[in-house]
Amino acid sequence: MAVSAIYVHIPFCRSKCNYCDFTSYVQPPSCHAAYVAALRQEIAQWQQREDLSAVKSIYFGGGTPTALKAEQLAELLRALLAGGAEPQELTVEANPETVDAAYLTVLREAGFNRLSLGAQSFNAQLLRDMGRIHGPEKIGAAVAAARTAGFTNCGVDLIYGLPGQTLAMWREDLAAAAALQTEHLSLYSLQVAEDTPWGRAGVAEAEEELSAQMLELAMDYLPTVGLRQYEIANFARPGCESRHNSAYWQRLDYLGLGAAAASCLGAHRWRNTDDLADYAAAVASGRQPLAEEEQLTAAQVRGEAMFLGLRLLDGVDAAAFAARYGSAPQQIWGAEIDELLAAGLLVQEAGKYRLTRRGLLLGNYVFEHFV
Amino acid sequence: MTDQSHIRNFCIIAHIDHGKSTLADRLLEYTGTVAARDMSQQLLDSMDLEQERGITIKLQAVRLKYKAHDGEEYILNLIDTPGHVDFNYEVSRSLAACEGALLVVDAAQGIEAQTLANVYLALEHDLELIPVINKIDLPGADPEGTCEQIEEVIGLDTSDAIMASAKMGIGTEDILEAIVKRIPPPKGDSDKPLSALIFDSKFDSYRGAIPYLRVVDGSIRKGMQIQMMSSGKVMDVTEVGVFTPAAHPVEVLNAGEVGYLAAAIKNVTDTRVGDTVTNAAAPAPYPLPGYHPAVPMVYCGLYPVENNDYDDLKDALYKLQLNDAALQFEQENSLALGFGFRCGFLGLLHMEIVKERLEREYGLTLLITAPSVNYRATCTNGEVLYVSNPSLLPQENKLALLEEPYVKATIMSPSDYIGAIMELSRERRGEFINMEYMTPTRVMIVYDLPLSEIIYDFFDQLKSRTRGYASLDYELDGYRSSELVKMDILVNDQVVDALSVIVHKDVAYRRGRALVEKLRSLIPRQMFEIPVQAAVGGRVIARESVKAMRKDVLAKCYGGDITRKRKLLEKQKEGKKRMKQVGNVEIPQEAFMAVLEVKD
Numbered sequence: 001m002a003v004s005a006i007y008v009h010i011p012f013c014r015s016k017c018n019y020c021d022f023t024s025y026v027q028p029p030s031c032h033a034a035y036v037a038a039l040r041q042e043i044a045q046w047q048q049r050e051d052l053s054a055v056k057s058i059y060f061g062g063g064t065p066t067a068l069k070a071e072q073l074a075e076l077l078r079a080l081l082a083g084g085a086e087p088q089e090l091t092v093e094a095n096p097e098t099v100d101a102a103y104l105t106v107l108r109e110a111g112f113n114r115l116s117l118g119a120q121s122f123n124a125q126l127l128r129d130m131g132r133i134h135g136p137e138k139i140g141a142a143v144a145a146a147r148t149a150g151f152t153n154c155g156v157d158l159i160y161g162l163p164g165q166t167l168a169m170w171r172e173d174l175a176a177a178a179a180l181q182t183e184h185l186s187l188y189s190l191q192v193a194e195d196t197p198w199g200r201a202g203v204a205e206a207e208e209e210l211s212a213q214m215l216e217l218a219m220d221y222l223p224t225v226g227l228r229q230y231e232i233a234n235f236a237r238p239g240c241e242s243r244h245n246s247a248y249w250q251r252l253d254y255l256g257l258g259a260a261a262a263s264c265l266g267a268h269r270w271r272n273t274d275d276l277a278d279y280a281a282a283v284a285s286g287r288q289p290l291a292e293e294e295q296l297t298a299a300q301v302r303g304e305a306m307f308l309g310l311r312l313l314d315g316v317d318a319a320a321f322a323a324r325y326g327s328a329p330q331q332i333w334g335a336e337i338d339e340l341l342a343a344g345l346l347v348q349e350a351g352k353y354r355l356t357r358r359g360l361l362l363g364n365y366v367f368e369h370f371v
Numbered sequence: 372m373t374d375q376s377h378i379r380n381f382c383i384i385a386h387i388d389h390g391k392s393t394l395a396d397r398l399l400e401y402t403g404t405v406a407a408r409d410m411s412q413q414l415l416d417s418m419d420l421e422q423e424r425g426i427t428i429k430l431q432a433v434r435l436k437y438k439a440h441d442g443e444e445y446i447l448n449l450i451d452t453p454g455h456v457d458f459n460y461e462v463s464r465s466l467a468a469c470e471g472a473l474l475v476v477d478a479a480q481g482i483e484a485q486t487l488a489n490v491y492l493a494l495e496h497d498l499e500l501i502p503v504i505n506k507i508d509l510p511g512a513d514p515e516g517t518c519e520q521i522e523e524v525i526g527l528d529t530s531d532a533i534m535a536s537a538k539m540g541i542g543t544e545d546i547l548e549a550i551v552k553r554i555p556p557p558k559g560d561s562d563k564p565l566s567a568l569i570f571d572s573k574f575d576s577y578r579g580a581i582p583y584l585r586v587v588d589g590s591i592r593k594g595m596q597i598q599m600m601s602s603g604k605v606m607d608v609t610e611v612g613v614f615t616p617a618a619h620p621v622e623v624l625n626a627g628e629v630g631y632l633a634a635a636i637k638n639v640t641d642t643r644v645g646d647t648v649t650n651a652a653a654p655a656p657y658p659l660p661g662y663h664p665a666v667p668m669v670y671c672g673l674y675p676v677e678n679n680d681y682d683d684l685k686d687a688l689y690k691l692q693l694n695d696a697a698l699q700f701e702q703e704n705s706l707a708l709g710f711g712f713r714c715g716f717l718g719l720l721h722m723e724i725v726k727e728r729l730e731r732e733y734g735l736t737l738l739i740t741a742p743s744v745n746y747r748a749t750c751t752n753g754e755v756l757y758v759s760n761p762s763l764l765p766q767e768n769k770l771a772l773l774e775e776p777y778v779k780a781t782i783m784s785p786s787d788y789i790g791a792i793m794e795l796s797r798e799r800r801g802e803f804i805n806m807e808y809m810t811p812t813r814v815m816i817v818y819d820l821p822l823s824e825i826i827y828d829f830f831d832q833l834k835s836r837t838r839g840y841a842s843l844d845y846e847l848d849g850y851r852s853s854e855l856v857k858m859d860i861l862v863n864d865q866v867v868d869a870l871s872v873i874v875h876k877d878v879a880y881r882r883g884r885a886l887v888e889k890l891r892s893l894i895p896r897q898m899f900e901i902p903v904q905a906a907v908g909g910r911v912i913a914r915e916s917v918k919a920m921r922k923d924v925l926a927k928c929y930g931g932d933i934t935r936k937r938k939l940l941e942k943q944k945e946g947k948k949r950m951k952q953v954g955n956v957e958i959p960q961e962a963f964m965a966v967l968e969v970k971d
Contacts, residue, residue, distance in 0.1 A: 007931060189924070208896070212922035232924055248931045262932040269934050294934060304937060343898055363924035365898070368944040371937055 315354025471554030559626030667715025
C-alpha cells in the first residue's frame with residue numbers, strides 16, 4: 001500500500017501549557033532554522049526511500065507549527081510537494097495568538113487549505129488556568145483572518161473536563177465555537193499526564209459522570225448547528241471530515257516526519273526520537289532518527305484495525321474487513337462481538353458494526369475486546 | 372578435636388539496616404573464612420541460586436577460625452537470627468544455641484524496638500552481650516549518645532563498648548578479641564548422653580531435610596542412630612559437618628560445637644526447630660527446655676486467580692512446606708472463588724512472605740482472603756468445631772458458645788509511653804494483667820488480648836504510638852467466650868463467602884459501614900450498578916453501590932501514535948485478568964484484604 005498521509009511535527013511553542021505532554025520546546029526563533037533544515041533533509045531522504053506520489057493529505061502539527069515563520073512552513077510544504085504529490089487536504093495547526101491575515105495568506109498561497117485552531121476554551125479564566133497565552137477574543141480574530149486569507153476549511157479544538165469547568169461553562173464554550181461557524185470541531189477530554197505541571201500539582205480529572213454529561217451534551221447539541229459527529233471526538237459539516245485523521249482510523253499507511261513523529265507502514269510502526277539534537281544528528285548522517293519501532297503480528301494489525309475503525313461512527317464494514325485482513329470480525333471475535341451486541345454497546349446494521357451511543361462513551365471497554 | 376575452652380558460640384542482634392550482614396562479612400573476611408575478593412561473588416551466587424531453585428540459602432551458621440592475641444586458635448560459631456515478632460520462637464531457639472551476642476547499634480539511629488525484643492530474649496537466655504556501636508564514620512554518628520541510650524534503655528554497661536564501622540573495617544579485630552575474652556565457652560559434657568538443640572533447618576534436594584544443631588552434651592557422629600525427642604522418630608546419621616561457610620563434613624561434633632547432620636530426612640516437619648536430638652541407643656533423660664511445635668496464629672484462604680492453576684498451587688505449597696515447617700495448609704472450597712487452600716501462618720509477615728514466594732518463585736497469580744484466627748464453636752448438639760474460615764461458622768441458632776483465642780502479650784517500653792500502650796490495649800479489648808518497673812524508666816506491661824486484635828495492625832500501632840521504642844512478645848493463652856457475630860458481604864445481591872468476617876458485636880455496625888465503603892472504592896465500575904452490602908444474621912446493616920461505568924474512552928491519537936494507545940488498552944485488559952470473576956462481577960484482589968485496611 002502506498003503512503004496516503006504525511007504528518008510533520010513542529011516541536012516548538014511560545015510557552016508550555018499546564019496540561020500538555022507532547023513533545024514541544026520553548027526556544028528562541030533563532031533555533032528554529034536548524035530544525036527546519038533537518039526536517040528538509042528527512043523529507044528528501046523519504047522521497048528517495050518511498051513513493052510519496054499517492055499522498056492524499058498532509059498535516060503539520062505540534063507543538064505550535066505557527067511558532068515558525070510563515071515562510072519556513074511554506075518552504076517545508078514546497079519541499080514535500082516537490083515529490084509530485086497532489087494531496088487534497090493540507091492542514092496546519094495554529095494557536096490563535098500566532099496568526100494574522102498576512103501570515104495566513106503566505107500559508108494559503110503555499111498550498112495549505114485547512115486550518116486547525118487550538119482554541120481549547122472561550123472562557124478567559126479557564127484559558128489562564130491552562131497557561132494559554134491568548135484570550136477568547138483572539139480565537140474569533142484568527143478565524144476571521146483565516147477567512148480573509150482564503151481558508152474555506154477551518155476547525156477548532158476544545159478541551160472539556162477542565163478543573164473548575166461546569167456543565168454550564170461547557171455549554172457556553174460549545175455555543176461560542178458554533179457561533180464561529182467553522183467546518184470542523186474536535187473535542188478532547190482532559191487527561192492529566194504525570195509529567196506536566198498539572199500532573200505534578202496533582203490536578204484531578206473531571207468526575208466520570210460530569211465528563212460523560214459533557215460529551216453527551218456535545219453529541220446532542222452540535223448536530224443542531226450542522227456539525228455531525230463522525231468520530232468519537234470529531235464533528236464536521238458533511239463533506240468536511242478530516243481526511244488526515246480518517247487515515248489513522250482507517251489504518252492507512254502514513255509517514256510521520258520530524259522529532260517524535262509516529263509512522264505506520266503496513267505492520268511496521270515506529271516513532272522518531274523526541275530529542276532535537278539526536279534527531280538532527282541522525283538525519284545529517286543519513287540514518288532514521290528512531291526512538292522505537294515494532295513489527296506487529298497479523299493479529300495485532302487486525303485488532304488495531306477493529307478498534308480504530310470502530311471510532312468512526314460509520315463503523316467497520318465486515319465484508320471490507322474480511323477482504324483486507326482475510327477473516328471477518330465475527331470469525332475472529334465471535335464471542336466478544338456477541339457479548340458486546342448483547343450488552344448494547346455495539347450494533348450490527350447493513351453489514352457494518354458500529355458503536356451505540358453508550359458504546360461511544362465506553363469505547364475503551366469495547367476496544368479491549370479486540371486487542 | 373577442639374576442646375570447649377576454645378569454642379565461642381555467638382549471634383548478632385541488630386535492627387534491619389544497622390549493619391548486621393556487613394559486620395558478618397567483615398568477620399568472615401578478617402578470619403580468612405572467605406577471601407575478600409570472593410565475598411561479593413559468593414553472596415551474589417547464593418542469591419541467584421535462591422531464585423533459581425526456589426529455596427532459601429542463608430549463612431545460618433558459620434564457623435570462623437580465629438587466632439587470638441593470646442596466641443591460641445579459637446573456633447567462633449556465628450549463628451544467624453531472624454528479626455520479626457512473627458518469628459520470635461525461631462529467634463529464641465537460635466539464642467538458646469549461643470553463650471553470647473554482639474549487640475550492634477547504628478551510631479546515628481540509636482536503638483530500635485525490634486532490637487530490644489531480641490535483647491530481652493538474649494537476657495532471658497543469660498547471654499553475654501557485647502555492645503558494638505556501628506557506623507561511627509557517618510557524619511550523623513553520635514557514639515556517646517548511643518552508649519547513654521543503651522545504658523538507659525537496656526541497663527547494659529557500655530564502658531567497654533566497641534566503636535566500629537563494619538563498612539570501613541574499623542573495630543573488627545576488637546570485636547573478635549571481645550568474643551574470645553568476654554563470651555564464656557560452652558560448658559557441656561561430652562561424656563553425657565547426646566542432647567543437641569535444633570535451631571534451624573533447610574531442605575536440600577539431594578540429602579533431604581538438614582537440621583542445624585548445637586550439641587549441648589555428648590557427641591554425634593556419622594553412623595549413629597539418633598532419635599528426635601518430640602516425635603520419637605529414629606534415624607541413621609549419614610553425615611555430620613560444619614559450615615565454613617560451605618557444608619564441610621567432619622568425623623564428630625562434640626559438646627559445645629555447632630554444625631549440621633544429614634539422615635535422609637524426607638520432610639522438615641521431622642526436624643522441628645527447638646526439638647532435641649539424642650542417641651537412640653542411650654537417650655538423654657530429658658529433652659532440652661523450651662520446645663514447642665510451631666502453632667499457626669493466622670489463617671487465610673489462598674486461591675489461584677485462574678482456576679486452572681489449582682494443581683500448580685498445590686504442588687508449590689508442598690514444595691514450600693519442605694522448607695517451612697511452620698506453614699500448614701488444607702484444601703478448601705469457596706462458592707465465590709472455587710478450589711483453593713486454607714493456610715495457617717505464624718503471623719501476617721509470614722503470610723506475606725509465603726504469598727510473595729508462591730507468586731515470584733512459582734509464577735502464580737494468587738488471591739488471598741482476609742486473615743482470620745481459629746475460633747472455637749460449640750454447637751447446640753454438643754459438637755465442638757474449630758473454625759478458621761468465617762464462612763463455615765454454623766448459623767447463630769445452632770451455636771451454643773463461640774470462643775476466640777487469647778494471647779498473653781508482654782510489652783516492654785520506656786515508661787513515658789505507659790498511657791499510650793494502655794489506651795491501645797483497651798481499644799483492642801485488652802484486659803490489664805500486670806505492670807512492673809524493670810528499671811526506673813522502663814516498664815513491662817502484661818495484657819490479655821484477643822489474638823484477632825493482635826494480628827492486624829497492633830504491632831504497627833504499638834510502634835507508631837511509642838515512637839518505635841516498645842517491643843512486643845505474645846503467646847497463646849487459651850480460649851475465651853466472646854460476643855462474636857459473622858458478618859457477610861453481598862456483592863450484587865450474592866453472598867461472597869470469601870469476604871465474610873467474624874467480628875465483635877459492638878463493632879459490627881461500624882466495621883460493616885467502613886468495609887462496604889472501602890469495597891465500593893476498590894471494586895471498579897462495571898457495565899451495571901453493583902450493590903455492596905454488609906449483613907449480620909440475614910439483616911443488612913450497611914449498603915453502598917458501585918455506579919455503572921459511564922465514560923471510558925481514549926481521547927485522541929495525536930500524530931497517529933497508535934502504539935501507545937494499543938499498549939494502554941492491553942494494559943487495561945491485563946489488569947482485568949488479575950481480577951476474580953465472581954458471578955458476573957470482577958473483584959480485584961485488594962478487595963479481599965479490605966478488612967485489614969478498615970479502621971474502627
